[in-house]
Amino acid sequence: MKIFPLLLFTLAINSCRAATDNPIEVGKVSWNRDLPAALNLSKETGKPIFALFQEVPGCAGCKQFGKDVLSDNGIVETIEKNFVPLLIHNNKGGKDAEVLRKYNEPAWNFQVVRFLDSEGKDLIPRKDRIWTAAELIPRMEAALEKAGRTQAANPPKTSRLALCQHCFWTGEMKIGAIKGVTRTEAGFFDGREVTLVEFDPTRTTIAEITKKAKSEGVASAVYLDNPAELKGAQQLTSAYRPAPASDQKKQLQGTPFAKLELSPEQATKVNAYARTDSKKALQYLTPAQIREIR
Incomplete structure (x- = not known):
């Protein structure tokens, strides 16, 4: 398929x-x-x-x-x-x-x-x-x-995992900064706060993301669609639920970046640096967006 x-x-x-x-x-x-x-x-x-x-x-x-x-x-x-x-x-x-x-x-x-x-x-x-x-x-x-139709090109797809931490506000911030991570979402699974992560498998792996996230203290448990992909991982199921909008991308809230119309990918990266390295956060904006907040 x-x-x-x-x-x-x-x-x-x-x-x-x-x-x-x-x-x-x-x-x-x-x-x-x-x-x-x-x-x-x-x-x-x-x-x-x-x-x-x-x-x-x-x-x-x-x-x-x-x-x-x-x-x-x-x-x-x-x-x-x-x-x-x-x-x-x-x-x-x-x-x-x-x-x-x-x-x-x-x-x-x-x-x-x-x-x-x-x-x-x-x-x-x-x-x-x-x-x-x-x-x-x-x-x-x-x-x-x-319908019997196929796609001529088949570029690599994004993959996902969920990482558990004590606070998904911190999880989104720290995990969003990891190379190859394209999207994050604060959510709940198995009675815990988790960050749902989408990543580009041509740029990183589940093991690399997990290793980096553990070093940052935001991966006390790992949930995968296919737990066999990583030793010690647990099953991610449809029981996952996103957190309310007010809990998403918390680091953006109250900053000039909050007024911008950001793509989900941009929001993930800007949220990672909005409060710790605003110059780096600007690297993920278009020239028009930068003009809008200056």
């Missing part, structure tokens, strides 16, 4: 997509807004439909999905290259409401992504509560495989 990765951090910050007029809930994807037109385009191109049912304006969770997942450069590129993107507002009348009824989608709901063929039928079963890139990407892969 082909894997669809998030773009590497260096590519993400140096090749930022142009800002759009999209509401924050739907990210940076160029959306179609008409189901019949999307179906026709799907027939013409052979691409399946990436149908987002989203609340606009939406709740904090809807906004977080748009900001973190649907604004990720790699995900946006994959959607626009391999799918026909279709946006349906789940809290509007008219054509949007007609599509909701057609697909029996609830109104005023959290985001739901469905993958449709050119006849408007689901390629893979509908699934609710898909709120992260790690959960969405495998479903994109499965839909494309079901």
Whole structure:
């Protein structure tokens, strides 16, 4: 099966997509807004439909999905290259409401992504509560495989692990500074505070990250999707839950960096240095972002 990765951090910050007029809930994807037109385009191109049912304006969770997942450069590129993107507002009348009824989608709901063929039928079963890139990407892969489409290029994908520490505010700061770590998230697992980590396996390894994190005192336990990859690691399961937004990237809060629209990758690195080495934090910003805080 082909894997669809998030773009590497260096590519993400140096090749930022142009800002759009999209509401924050739907990210940076160029959306179609008409189901019949999307179906026709799907027939013409052979691409399946990436149908987002989203609340606009939406709740904090809807906004977080748009900001973190649907604004990720790699995900946006994959959607626009391999799918026909279709946006349906789940809290509007008219054509949007007609599509909701057609697909029996609830109104005023959290985001739901469905993958449709050119006849408007689901390629893979509908699934609710898909709120992260790690959960969405495998479903994109499965839909494309079901549609008989493959990705020409297969760049390396990001991998993940969770590290336990006494305080995930410290965990995000120290782990985010480790070479090859692209994203961090404060969360809870097994009754503990943990930092969920995504990393670029072409630049580092689970063993290297764990060794460095232990030296910094932020890896009292290690959780992996496949514990066999590291001696002593434990199983990471779907019981993991992210911490509230107020606990994410705590080092950014109260600093000039907090007012910037940062990509998740940028936020990870800037959070690592915002209070300890502001000059280094600036290295992860674009020239326009630097001008904004000066």
